[in-house]
Amino acid sequence: MSESAAPGTPEASPLSRPTPPAPGPRGRAPVDTTPPFFQEGEVSVSTTRIVAYGTPASLVGVKSVRLFVDKPHLRFAIIILLAGIGVGAYGAMIRNSPACALGVMLAVVSYLTYRFQNMRHKLFVTRETGPEAEIFVAGNLDFTHRVLAAVEQALAQQAQTAGAASAPTATYQDASVR
Incomplete structure (x- = not known):
């Protein structure tokens, strides 16, 4: 007990009293109250x-x-589609099945590029x-x-x-x- 406290009363500590909340964020008044x-x-x-x-x-x-x-923009989809058609046609001309498959994959990527643009x-x-x-x-x-x-x-x-x-x-x- 401190000397200033009266006998029989609990000592008041600064932590025992809750401090009132600030009026707004970071102690400032709120900007928009509506x-x-x-x-x-x-x-x-x-x-x-x-x-x-x-x-x-x-x-x-x-x-x-x-x-x-x-x-959605078509420019990238069209470029990829033309590349796929070209690679697929080249693969068909030289009878190369991996090139034909690559052409089909590029055509599918072209469709997906256009379809799923945000x-x-x-x-x-x-x-x-x-x-x-x-x-x-x-x-x-x-x-x-x-x-x-x-x-x-x-x-x-x-x-x-x-x-x-x-x-x-x-x-x-x-x-x-x-």
Whole structure:
């Protein structure tokens, strides 16, 4: 017991009292206290930001949102297919079965190269200041459309609370239109 403690009372140690929790992450106040109105998987959208797979992006100052669909490319598949046809034809001309088999394998690889390309769907935002920025990438087009609708809703809600006359615009761009 310490000399300052009254007789019969337990000694107060700094470890016995719990410290109150910090108001936010790392002792700071939280940046965005509004609850997300879209939350699916690892993507959440609120009126001020989108958090996609752990990466936050601000929606403040955004003029427009654009969906970009990247289609599968044929260039590598066609090159491999032509090589397979050439090797197979050469093998047939000189009656070499391993060359014919190699030609067939190259044709199959060509098909697989085209068939299993990862299609990417990207959301870009155009800000009032600065260049266009990519805020979201996914392989599922339906999910990307739901995220796009949520971002448009967030931007419309921002414009409504700010009293702005012009709402942000959204566009759809296909990769084949480049």
